[in-house]
Amino acid sequence: MSDFDLDALLAGAVDDYNQQTLPQIRPVGSGRARATATHRKRVHTAIMSAVALVVVAVPVGVYAASDHNHNGPPVVGSSRSASPAPSESPSAAPSSAPPTLAAITQQELSNATLSLPSWSDGNGCPSGTVKLHNGQFGGGNVPASQLLKAASVDLDRDGSADAVAIFICHGGDPGLEMAVAFHRAPDGSIQTLGKVVTGIYTIADVRAGDAGTVQLQVSDLAGSDGAAATGQVKQWRTYEWDGTRFNQTAGSTSFTVAVPALTVTLSDLTFEAPVNGKRTGTMTVTLRNGGTTTISNASVVYELTVGTVTAPTCDQVVADLPFSGQCAVQPIAAGATATVTFTMIDDQGAAASPGSTPLQETGENLVQIRVGDQKLATQPPLGKVILK
Amino acid sequence: MIAVSQRGAPERASSVSRSAVRGPTTGPADFEELYAAHFSGLVLQINAYVNNLTEAQDLVQEAFTRAVARWDKLARYDDPATWVRRVAWNLATSRWRRQRTANAFLARQREQHAPGPNPDRVALTAALATLPPTLRKAFVLYYVAQLSITEIANEEDVAEGTVKSWLHRARTQVAAHLTDPREGN
Numbered sequence: 001m002s003d004f005d006l007d008a009l010l011a012g013a014v015d016d017y018n019q020q021t022l023p024q025i026r027p028v029g030s031g032r033a034r035a036t037a038t039h040r041k042r043v044h045t046a047i048m049s050a051v052a053l054v055v056v057a058v059p060v061g062v063y064a065a066s067d068h069n070h071n072g073p074p075v076v077g078s079s080r081s082a083s084p085a086p087s088e089s090p091s092a093a094p095s096s097a098p099p100t101l102a103a104i105t106q107q108e109l110s111n112a113t114l115s116l117p118s119w120s121d122g123n124g125c126p127s128g129t130v131k132l133h134n135g136q137f138g139g140g141n142v143p144a145s146q147l148l149k150a151a152s153v154d155l156d157r158d159g160s161a162d163a164v165a166i167f168i169c170h171g172g173d174p175g176l177e178m179a180v181a182f183h184r185a186p187d188g189s190i191q192t193l194g195k196v197v198t199g200i201y202t203i204a205d206v207r208a209g210d211a212g213t214v215q216l217q218v219s220d221l222a223g224s225d226g227a228a229a230t231g232q233v234k235q236w237r238t239y240e241w242d243g244t245r246f247n248q249t250a251g252s253t254s255f256t257v258a259v260p261a262l263t264v265t266l267s268d269l270t271f272e273a274p275v276n277g278k279r280t281g282t283m284t285v286t287l288r289n290g291g292t293t294t295i296s297n298a299s300v301v302y303e304l305t306v307g308t309v310t311a312p313t314c315d316q317v318v319a320d321l322p323f324s325g326q327c328a329v330q331p332i333a334a335g336a337t338a339t340v341t342f343t344m345i346d347d348q349g350a351a352a353s354p355g356s357t358p359l360q361e362t363g364e365n366l367v368q369i370r371v372g373d374q375k376l377a378t379q380p381p382l383g384k385v386i387l388k
Numbered sequence: 389m390i391a392v393s394q395r396g397a398p399e400r401a402s403s404v405s406r407s408a409v410r411g412p413t414t415g416p417a418d419f420e421e422l423y424a425a426h427f428s429g430l431v432l433q434i435n436a437y438v439n440n441l442t443e444a445q446d447l448v449q450e451a452f453t454r455a456v457a458r459w460d461k462l463a464r465y466d467d468p469a470t471w472v473r474r475v476a477w478n479l480a481t482s483r484w485r486r487q488r489t490a491n492a493f494l495a496r497q498r499e500q501h502a503p504g505p506n507p508d509r510v511a512l513t514a515a516l517a518t519l520p521p522t523l524r525k526a527f528v529l530y531y532v533a534q535l536s537i538t539e540i541a542n543e544e545d546v547a548e549g550t551v552k553s554w555l556h557r558a559r560t561q562v563a564a565h566l567t568d569p570r571e572g573n
Contacts, residue, residue, distance in 0.1 A: 006563050013566055014531045017512040018432055024441060025431045028449050030423035030456070037457040277546060305478060346545070361471075387545075 101184040103161035106150035108190070109182065110135040115192045116167065119176050120199035125169035143171035153208035155181055155193060155241045164196055164214045166203045177203045179216055181241065196239050196246045204234065213240045213249060220255035220375075230303035230317050230324040231366045235373045257374035261291025262298065262332075264369050264376070268383035269306065269359055271346055279346040279387065281307060285367065285380075286339050289332040296331040300340050301368040301375075306359070306385055307344035326370075357385045418463075419456050426469050427452065429533070433473075434480050436528045439513040444480075451476035473533070474543075481521065515565035519558055526554040527562065 110132055119125040126138040126145055138145035150165035162183040169176045178198035185191045197203070202219035209215040216239065221232040237251035264287050271281035283304075289295050301317060302309070303324035314325035332338045359365050359382040369376045427448060435444035455462055455472050462468040516524050529535045529543070530551075537555070541548040 006559060009563055009566060010531060010559060013512045013515075013562075017436065018532070021432055021435060021441065022428060025428045025445065027423070027427045028445070030420045030452065033423065033449060033452040033456050034419070036453045277550065 101160035101186070101188070103152050104150075104163035104182055104184055104190060105152070106147070106163075106165070109150050109163060109165055110147055112190055114180075114182070114190065116180060117178070117192065117195040117198075119169060119178055125171050125176055138169065143169050143175075145169040148177075148203075149206055151206040151208055151214070153214045154212055155214060156183055156243075157212045158183075160184055162193060164206050164216075166206055166216075177201070179203050179206060179214075181214070181246070193241065194245060197237075197248075202232070209238050209250075213238045215239075215251075230301060231368050231375075233370070233373065233375050252372070252374055255374060256377040257371055258377045259291075259295070259371055261289055261293075262295055262369075262371070262376070263288045263290055264380040266367055266380045266383050268356075268386050269304075269342075269344070270386045271307075271344075271388065273388050279307070281344040281346060281385075283342045283344070283383070284339055285342070285369075286337060287329060287332060287369070288337045289334055292334050294331050294333050295371065297372045298329040298332060298338075299370045300327045300329060301325070301366070301370060302327070302342065303366040304342065304344060305365060307346035309342055309344050311343040312340065324366075356387075359383055359385050419452075419459050422455070422468055422472070423452055426472060430473060430476050433528050433533045434476055436513060436516055436532050437477075437480050437524055439517050447479045448476050450479055477525070481525070511566060512562075515562045518565055519561055523554050523558040523561070526551060527558040530555055 111134065113129060113131045116127045116130050118127045124142050126142045130137045130145075132147060135147040136144065137147075146168055148166040148168055150163050152161040152163050154160065155162040155164070160183075162181060164179055164181045167178050167180060169178075176198070177200065179196040181193035181196055182190050183193045196214065197216065197218075200218045201221055203216050204219055205217035207215050207217075215236050217234055217236050219232045219234045233255045235252045235255070237253075238249050239246045240249045264285065267282075267284040267286075269281050269283040271279035273279070285300050287295075287298060300314075301324070302314075303317075305323050309323070309325070312327055314327035317324045317326045327340055329338050329340060365382060367382060368379055430448045430451070431441070431444050434447050435441050438444055438447070451472050454475055455468065462471055465471060516527060519527065526540060526544070529540050530537070535543070537548050537551045541551045544551070
C-alpha cells in the first residue's frame with residue numbers, strides 16, 4: 001500500500017469515526033459541571049465543619065477516658081431514634097423477645113416496605129415509608145435510592161439477629177449514604193431500630209462486631225474524585241445501640257488528626273536531563289518530630305502520575321494502581337527526623353515541558369501524610385516539577 | 389520507514405469542523421464558551437482511546453468539572469483548553485477511570501444515552517484497541533485531535549523523531565487491522 005493509499009485509508013476511517021460518533025455525544029452541560037463542582041465543595045466544607053465539631057466536642061483524652069457516652073461522627077442518631085415512638089421502640093431487655101425470630105436478611109430487606117429516618121441532607125431523598133424492589137426505591141419525583149449492603153447482628157441482644165443496612169440516595173454526586181438498623185418485631189414484621197450514622201461521605205461496608213456492636217467502614221471521600229481513590233481515608237468504626245440511640249464506641253472519630261509536633265516538608269520533584277529519552281527524578285518527604293514522644297505510626301500516601309516510582313517499594317493503596325502507594329515511616333523518636341525519598345522515571349513523557357511547573361498542575365498527584373488511620377489535618381503543600 | 393508529514397493524512401473535506409475537534413488555541417472568554425467549543429471534540433479523542441463513549445463523556449465531564457472548580461485561575465491561562473485536554477487525557481490514561489468504573493453503584497446509576505456502536509466505529513476503535521497505549525494516544529492526538537508532530541512531541545516530552553516513529557508504527561498497525569479481511573472490512 002502506498003503512502004497515499006495509507007493516508008487516505010486512515011483519514012477516511014477517522015473522518016467516518018468523527019461523523020458517526022459526534023451525533024451520539026450528549027454533553028451533560030456546563031451547568032452540570034458547575035453544579036457538581038459546587039456540590040463537592042459544599043460537601044467537603046460540610047464534612048470539614050462536622051469533623052471540626054466532633055474534634056471540639058470530643059478531645060482525644062476525653063474519648064479515651066469516656067465509656068460509650070460521647071457522640072460519634074456527625075448526625076449520629078436522629079430525633080426518631082433519640083425519641084422512638086413506643087410502638088416502634090423495642091425492648092432492650094434480653095428476655096423480652098423470643099430468641100427464635102428469624103434473622104433479617106439483605107434479600108428480605110431488598111423487597112420490603114421500610115420506615116427510613118431522615119437523611120443528613122434533605123435533597124429530597126426518600127424517607128418515611130419506602131417500598132423497596134430488588135433493593136431499589138425512590139425515583140420519579142425523588143432521587144433514585146438503593147440498599148447497598150446489609151449485615152446481621154444482634155444489636156438489642158435479644159437473641160435474634162437484627163440487621164444494619166447501608167442505603168444510598170443519588171441526590172447528588174456521589175450521593176448521600178446512611179446506615180439504618182432494623183429489628184424483627186414479635187409479629188414477624190421488620191421495624192426500624194434507628195439510624196446508626198449518616199452524614200459521612202461514604203459508608204463502604206458493614207459487619208457485625210463483638211457483643212452486639214456493628215462496625216461500619218467509612219471514608220472521607222468518594223471515588224469519583226480523582227485523588228479520592230488514593231487519598232481517601234478508610235476507617236472501621238464501631239457503634240452500639242444503647243436502647244434509644246447508637247453511639248460510637250471504638251475507632252477513630254475523625255478522619256483528620258492534628259499532630260503539632262510533626263513537621264512535614266516536601267521537596268520539589270526534580271528530573272535530571274534525559275538519558276536515552278528517560279528522565280530520573282527525585283523528591284524527598286521530610287518528617288521531623290519536634291515533640292517529646294516517639295511517633296510510631298506515620299505513613300506517606302502518594303499518587304504520582306508524572307512518572308513511574310521506582311523507589312521506595314510501598315504497600316498498595318488501591319488495587320491495580322501502580323502510581324500510588326502507602327509507605328510506612330519508621331518510628332520517629334523525639335527530636336529526630338525521618339526522610340522518604342521517592343525516585344521516579346519519566347518514561348511516559350508525562351512531565352511537562354522543561355522548566356518549573358507546580359506539581360498539582362501536571363496531573364493527579366497527591367502526597368498525604370497519615371498518622372495511624374487518620375490524615376494530618378494540615379498537609380504539606382506540593383512542590384514543583386523541575387525539569388533540567 | 390515511511391516518513392510522516394506534519395499533517396500525514398491528506399487534506400479532505402470533512403463535516404467535522406476543526407474547532408469542534410480541537411478548538412481554538414486562544415482562551416475563550418468564559419467557562420460556558422470553553423465547554424461548548426471543546427466538549428464534543430474532547431469526547432471524540434477520549435472515546436477513540438478508551439473505546440467507550442459513555443465513559444469518555446464521563447471523563448471529559450470530569451475534566452470540565454475540575455476546570456470550573458478552579459476557573460478563576462484557569463481563566464488567566466492563554467489556552468485553558470489545553471489544561472482541560474491534559475486533565476481529560478490524564479484521567480483516561482490513569483487508573484482513576486478504572487476505579488470509577490469499578491464503582492458499582494455509579495455504574496448502576498449510569499444512564500445509557502448512546503445507541504450501540506455501528507460497525508464502522510467499531511472498526512476504527514477496534515483497530516486502535518490493538519495498539520499499545522503510547523501509540524494509540526499518539527494516533528488519536530494526531531488524527532483525531534489534529535495536533536502537529538511538534539505539538540505532540542512537546543506534550544509528551546519526547547523528540548519529534550520519537551513521535552514520527554510512534555505514528556509510523558500506529559499507522560501501519562491500524563491500516564493492517566482495517567484492511568484485514570478477517571476483521572470483516
